Amino acid sequence: MFRKTSDLPFSKDALGWFLPFMVMLMVFFATLTTAGTLSLNSMLSRWSRSLSGTLTVQILPFETDGRIDRKRTMQEAEEALAVLRKTPGIASANLLTDRQMKELLKPWIGGGAVLDDLPLPYLIDVRLMPDAETDLDMLRTLLKNRTPNATMDVHKLWLGKLIALTRRLDGLASLLLTLVITSTSIIVIYVTISSLSVHKPVIELLHLTGAHDSYIAVQYARRMGFLAFCGALPGFLFVLPILMTLSSAVAGIQGGLLAEARFDLAAKMLLCMIPLLATVLASLTAFWTVRGMLRRLL
Amino acid sequence: MTGQNIVEFDGVGLRYGQGAEVLRDIAFALPEGSFHFLTGESGAGKTSLLSLLYLARPQTRGQIRLFGYNVAALPRDRLPEIRRSIGVVFQDFRLLDHLSATDNVALPLRVAGYPESEIAKRVNELLIWVGLGNHLNATPPTLSGGQKQSVAIARAVINRPRLLVADEPTGNMDDKSAARLMRLFVELNRRGTTVIIATHNEGLIRSFPFPRLHLTNGRLGVYPAGAVIREAFRV
Ligand SMILES: Nc1ncnc2c1ncn2[C@@H]1O[C@H](COP(=O)(O)OP(=O)(O)O)[C@@H](O)[C@H]1O
Ligand SMILES: [Mg+2]
Numbered sequence: 317m318f319r320k321t322s323d324l325p326f327s328k329d330a331l332g333w334f335l336p337f338m339v340m341l342m343v344f345f346a347t348l349t350t351a352g353t354l355s356l357n358s359m360l361s362r363w364s365r366s367l368s369g370t371l372t373v374q375i376l377p378f379e380t381d382g383r384i385d386r387k388r389t390m391q392e393a394e395e396a397l398a399v400l401r402k403t404p405g406i407a408s409a410n411l412l413t414d415r416q417m418k419e420l421l422k423p424w425i426g427g428g429a430v431l432d433d434l435p436l437p438y439l440i441d442v443r444l445m446p447d448a449e450t451d452l453d454m455l456r457t458l459l460k461n462r463t464p465n466a467t468m469d470v471h472k473l474w475l476g477k478l479i480a481l482t483r484r485l486d487g488l489a490s491l492l493l494t495l496v497i498t499s500t501s502i503i504v505i506y507v508t509i510s511s512l513s514v515h516k517p518v519i520e521l522l523h524l525t526g527a528h529d530s531y532i533a534v535q536y537a538r539r540m541g542f543l544a545f546c547g548a549l550p551g552f553l554f555v556l557p558i559l560m561t562l563s564s565a566v567a568g569i570q571g572g573l574l575a576e577a578r579f580d581l582a583a584k585m586l587l588c589m590i591p592l593l594a595t596v597l598a599s600l601t602a603f604w605t606v607r608g609m610l611r612r613l614l
Numbered sequence: 615m616t617g618q619n620i621v622e623f624d625g626v627g628l629r630y631g632q633g634a635e636v637l638r639d640i641a642f643a644l645p646e647g648s649f650h651f652l653t654g655e656s657g658a659g660k661t662s663l664l665s666l667l668y669l670a671r672p673q674t675r676g677q678i679r680l681f682g683y684n685v686a687a688l689p690r691d692r693l694p695e696i697r698r699s700i701g702v703v704f705q706d707f708r709l710l711d712h713l714s715a716t717d718n719v720a721l722p723l724r725v726a727g728y729p730e731s732e733i734a735k736r737v738n739e740l741l742i743w744v745g746l747g748n749h750l751n752a753t754p755p756t757l758s759g760g761q762k763q764s765v766a767i768a769r770a771v772i773n774r775p776r777l778l779v780a781d782e783p784t785g786n787m788d789d790k791s792a793a794r795l796m797r798l799f800v801e802l803n804r805r806g807t808t809v810i811i812a813t814h815n816e817g818l819i820r821s822f823p824f825p826r827l828h829l830t831n832g833r834l835g836v837y838p839a840g841a842v843i844r845e846a847f848r849v
Contacts, residue, residue: 323721325712521708524670526698526773527725528691611690 322535323522324515335507335540336547339594342500343551346493347590351559353489354583360482364475371452372469373400373409373440373459384435389465393438396463400442403455407443500594504540504601511536512609519610533606537599544598548591619643619679620777620808621667626676628662636662638832640676644810646776649803651819652812653843654829660812661705663829664779667810668702669693681776698726701775701807703783707766709754715741715765716750722773740768744798759786767795771802778802780811784818792818 326332375393378385393411400409412420417436452470459466512519522532579587621644628637636659644650654660666673669685678685680696688696701722709718716737723733741750744764754762763783770778778799784792796818803809810827813819819826823839837843 321713321717323710323713323717323724325710327712517708518710520670521710522721522725523694524668524697524702525722525725525769526694528694531725 322539324511324518324532324535324539326511326539329507329511329514331507331510332543335503335543335598338503339500339544339547339598340551340554341547342496343548343591343594344554346496346594347552347555347587348558349489349492349496350590351555351579351587353486354579354586356482356485358580358583360478364479369444369446371442371444373442374467374469375438375440375463376465376467377435377437378465379435389438392463392465393440396440396459396466399458399462400440400455403458405445405451407445409440409442412439412441497597500544500597501601504544504598505605507543508536508540508602508605509609512606523613529607529610530603532610533603536606537603540602541595541599545591545595548594551594552588552591618646618682620646620681621810622677622679623666624677624679626666626673626678628659628666628671629674635674636832637666637673637829637834640834642827642834642836644777644808646808647803647806649800649809649822649824650811651822651824651826652810652829653814653819653826656814658829659832660829661781663834664702664781664810664812667777668700668779669697694725698722698773699776701770701773701778703763703766703770703778703780705781705785705812707754707762709762709765709769711754714751714753715746715757715761718754718765719768719772721769726773736772737768740772741765744768760791763787763795767798771807774807776806776808778807778809780809782812782814784813784815789817793821796822 373396375389375396378388378392380388397409397411400406417439421436452468456468459468519532621642623640623642626637626640627635629635640663652660652663665671666678667680669680672686681699683692683696685693685696710721713721716734719737719741720733723736738750741747744767746761746764746768749757749761752761754765757765763786767780767783770780780799784795787795792815799809799811800822820840825839826837826841826843828835828837828843835843
């Protein structure tokens with residue numbers, strides 16, 4: 317049964333509002349860190365889903381006497397296609413048509429006649445067979461010999477570097493969250509212990525009246541949970557405008573990869589859990605602190 | 615169980631810290647359903663003796679048995695169950711100032727896990743019965759000394775204890791209120807509660823036919839009702 321008043325006169329605690337303030341800071345940092353980690357990872361998983369197993373071969377336009385030699389460039393592209401199609405482990409290799417190229421470039425350059433005059437490279441979109449061990453180094457040398465103007469762009473390479481970086485940032489975030497959880501627990505323990513000594517006479521009375529330690533611990537769990545929630549909620553709410561500002565700034569980067577940083581439902585729910593988790597953490601910490609301290613009495 | 619001893623002290627001593635013993639070789643028994651006065655000069659050790667009885671502290675030597683249990687040997691989590699069978703009126707009341715009279719009296723029931731509906735009913739009835747029907751929501755600081763005492767007594771008896779311990783409950787009462795309070799204790803005793811009351815009030819002791827435990831210099835003598843006590847151990 318829920319009662320508004322507690323058997324312990326908590327409102328007299330000198331440290332009363334220290335806890336919500338600290339929890340507010342902690343939840344603020346935890347939410348920001350988690351949001352950052354989640355968006356980074358979601359970006360990365362979208363990239364790697366769309367890019368892994370692909371590579372791009374680019375054939376730079378030949379110039380003869382300062383003019384673009386489209387015919388020769390085309391020949392070389394055909395040659396590269398032939399090489400690629402003979403390489404084991406490659407599922408498909410397709411030359412992007414002029415139209416596809418223009419579509420691709422439109423966001424940056426705009427449509428119209430300008431494109432016709434630009435020295436555009438030919439692009440071959442290559443899909444690798446999943447699980448196939450394609451010898452990309454050999455392919456690279458082969459292309460270099462047969463088609464000197466071809467270069468190979470292995471997405472996997474820079475994606476791998478990005479993945480490594482993200483892993484490191486994830487590790488940093490975990491460290492930060494561990495630190496936040498530990499500090500929150502320590503603050504709750506400190507506030508609880510100091511409150512226990514303030515209320516020693518009342519606790520003795522409760523014991524003499526027949527209270528189990530857990531009866532007293534539950535009152536502390538409720539109190540500390542309430543105080544933590546009073547701080548967790550504003551701490552969480554303060555993050556929201558920051559996230560919105562950031563995400564609209566990211567959306568402003570036209571067509572860039574960053575626009576894909578979106579929170580799905582699960583991520584949103586996880587973020588909303590943070591203030592609740594802080595409340596539960598404070599409650600449980602208070603409960604076990606009181607149990608532990610009281611066991612040493614009498 | 616009537617006739618059995620619900621309290622047994624054997625060679626009990628108590629010292630505070632490194633000080634001298636304030637209680638020495640205390641030996642007595644309270645049969646279930648009995649009524650005893652506990653007397654002795656101020657500082658003789660009445661409160662100390664009662665505090666052993668309601669398990670506020672452990673004795674420093676000897677053995678105490680309550681309801682048949684050797685309490686010093688009981689694990690800590692068995693003590694609440696025993697304490698719930700003991701109602702205590704403290705000398706200084708020990709009411710919780712931030713709680714209403716109702717919540718103060720409700721404490722032993724809440725602690726014992728009774729449902730709120732039953733708590734409300736029982737507490738209301740008792741507070742009306744002790745004459746505090748108009749002060750159900752008043753907090754102790756707004757009550758008079760006599761009213762606080764009534765709240766303290768109501769809290770001690772709300773859970774129908776088997777043993778009632780009262781430490782100078784008539785201390786600052788006029789004779790009329792003291793007599794009314796004694797009738798309450800006698801009534802509880804008639805219904806089976808074992809009662810021990812520490813008091814200074816010789817008039818009170820003489821008007822009731824109950825045996826008397828008398829403390830002198832930390833030692834206890836047991837006297838039948840109406841006995842005249844000479845302070846034999848006085849130094
Ligand atoms: N908590 C305590 N710490 C130290 N000494 C105490 C404490 N309580 C009581 N005493 C001492 O024990 C003796 C008996 O006190 P008390 O039991 O209160 O006597 P009474 O209730 O008969 O007046 C006194 O000398 C008192 O100073
Ligand atoms: Mg006393």
